[in-house]
Amino acid sequence: MRLIPTALAITVGLFTLLDFFFDHPLLNNVGATFREWAIILTAFALLLGLGNLLFVHFLRVTRRNEPGTGYSAIVLVVTLGVFAVGLWYTLPSSEMAWLFNHVYLPLQGAFFALTAFFLATAAYRALRARNLETTLMVIAAVIVLIGQIPLAGMLADAREWILRVPSEAGLRGIMLGVALGTLATALRLIIGMDRPYSE
Amino acid sequence: MNDLIGVWVGAILTLLVFSYLLGDSPLFRLAQAIFVGVAVGYAATAAIYLVLLPKLIDPLSADPNRDWHLVIPLILGLLLFAKARASWASLGNVPMGFLFGVGGALAITGALSGVLAPQIGALVVSLSPSAGWDVVISNVLMVVGALGAFLSFRFIIPGKNTGARAFDQVARGWGYVGRWFILIAFGAIFAGTAASRVAVLINRMYYLMHDWLQVVK
Numbered sequence: 288m289r290l291i292p293t294a295l296a297i298t299v300g301l302f303t304l305l306d307f308f309f310d311h312p313l314l315n316n317v318g319a320t321f322r323e324w325a326i327i328l329t330a331f332a333l334l335l336g337l338g339n340l341l342f343v344h345f346l347r348v349t350r351r352n353e354p355g356t357g358y359s360a361i362v363l364v365v366t367l368g369v370f371a372v373g374l375w376y377t378l379p380s381s382e383m384a385w386l387f388n389h390v391y392l393p394l395q396g397a398f399f400a401l402t403a404f405f406l407a408t409a410a411y412r413a414l415r416a417r418n419l420e421t422t423l424m425v426i427a428a429v430i431v432l433i434g435q436i437p438l439a440g441m442l443a444d445a446r447e448w449i450l451r452v453p454s455e456a457g458l459r460g461i462m463l464g465v466a467l468g469t470l471a472t473a474l475r476l477i478i479g480m481d482r483p484y485s486e
Numbered sequence: 487m488n489d490l491i492g493v494w495v496g497a498i499l500t501l502l503v504f505s506y507l508l509g510d511s512p513l514f515r516l517a518q519a520i521f522v523g524v525a526v527g528y529a530a531t532a533a534i535y536l537v538l539l540p541k542l543i544d545p546l547s548a549d550p551n552r553d554w555h556l557v558i559p560l561i562l563g564l565l566l567f568a569k570a571r572a573s574w575a576s577l578g579n580v581p582m583g584f585l586f587g588v589g590g591a592l593a594i595t596g597a598l599s600g601v602l603a604p605q606i607g608a609l610v611v612s613l614s615p616s617a618g619w620d621v622v623i624s625n626v627l628m629v630v631g632a633l634g635a636f637l638s639f640r641f642i643i644p645g646k647n648t649g650a651r652a653f654d655q656v657a658r659g660w661g662y663v664g665r666w667f668i669l670i671a672f673g674a675i676f677a678g679t680a681a682s683r684v685a686v687l688i689n690r691m692y693y694l695m696h697d698w699l700q701v702v703k
Binding site for chain 1: 491492493495496497499500502503504506507515516517518519520521522523524525526527528529530531532533534535536537538541542555556558559560562563564566567569570579580581582583584585586587588589590591592593594595596597598599601602605606608609624627628629630631632633634635636637638639664665666667668669670671672673674675676677678679680681683684686687689690693
């Protein structure tokens with residue numbers, strides 16, 4: 288049973304790659320079809336994952352003796368409620384937009400805002416560290432933070448230079464490393480050396 | 487009326503989240519559970535109405551003779567659900583193989599055309615003094631820093647001959663300098679993140695003060 292998924296992964300991977308490198312009507316068609324199918328499969332995978340999450344919470348509710356049973360029940364009720372509204376009114380609809388704007392967005396914004404306090408604690412810990420590398424990080428952070436104030440003057444220029452030269456150089460090096468790592472990992476997948484789908 | 491209820495709901499949920507500042511409490515846990523529930527419900531609805539219906543079900547039911555090929559992703563998608571049962575899980579490996587194959591190929595094309603080509607291209611900079619010495623120094627720093635940051639991720643045991651050892655020494659030294667650039671980048675990212683989170687915090691406070699309590703104009 289391992290042969291079929293491996294052969295499928297290699298075949299569709301190679302055709303999708305060939306579509307990128309060569310401009311041929313047949314390859315373009317096959318590549319576009321595979322990408323479309325992948326989007327559909329991703330939606331199925333998302334539903335499977337969400338279903339699994341609900342199943343885990345359902346088990347916690349039915350067992351009852353586990354901690355956090357009440358919160359699992361809330362997750363189940365809210366999920367099924369939002370899903371029912373979505374199925375009834377479809378998407379996009381004003382009802383789903385109301386849920387998004389008045390429930391999802393305030394919660395998301397508040398959770399993000401909460402991290403501002405944790406970042407302040409982290410900054411305090413970083414300021415206490417005393418070596419060259421941490422000092423460089425703190426100086427860059429302080430200049431970039433203060434430099435965005437309208438009255439910062441020279442610090443605004445320093446901020447602009449830090450973002451344009453040393454910070455961008457560091458990020459560029461990281462991105463080059465990540466891209467090469469991605470290439471190596473993806474190539475191992477496509478030639479069948481790594482088979483995470485068969486585990 | 488709808489908006490008024492919405493503002494009250496949003497304000498109460500915001501306060502539930504902010505209750506964490508006083509310590510972990512059932513109110514915060516309640517907000518977490520509601521957030522997960524809404525996100526899951528919304529994502530499931532979006533998967534159905536924005537992907538499965540327009541790309542699969544509608545074309546198949548409208549003209550099955552023309553879009554017969556969509557039966558393949560339908561079968562693969564249904565096979566995916568075999569993953570839910572341990573004894574059938576191997577059936578789900580077939581659609582997973584398809585997803586990994588297409589995903590791997592897209593990752594390669596994305597890394598090549600989206601990152602490697604433009605980033606290497608951006609490292610080809612002018613060192614001509616006619617552009618001004620400040621520009622030349624900045625460009626040199628950019629190239630030295632980017633290559634140094636890249637070399638700092640080099641974890642290779644050096645060869646035994648003298649040339650390989652010398653190259654390793656140079657690469658290590660350059661990578662050490664590259665770490666300084668990475669840390670400056672981390673500092674800048676930290677500052678940017680902190681500023682954006684404070685902006686979101688101000689937005690939430692404004693929402694409470696202006697939209698809900700209406701004490702701020």
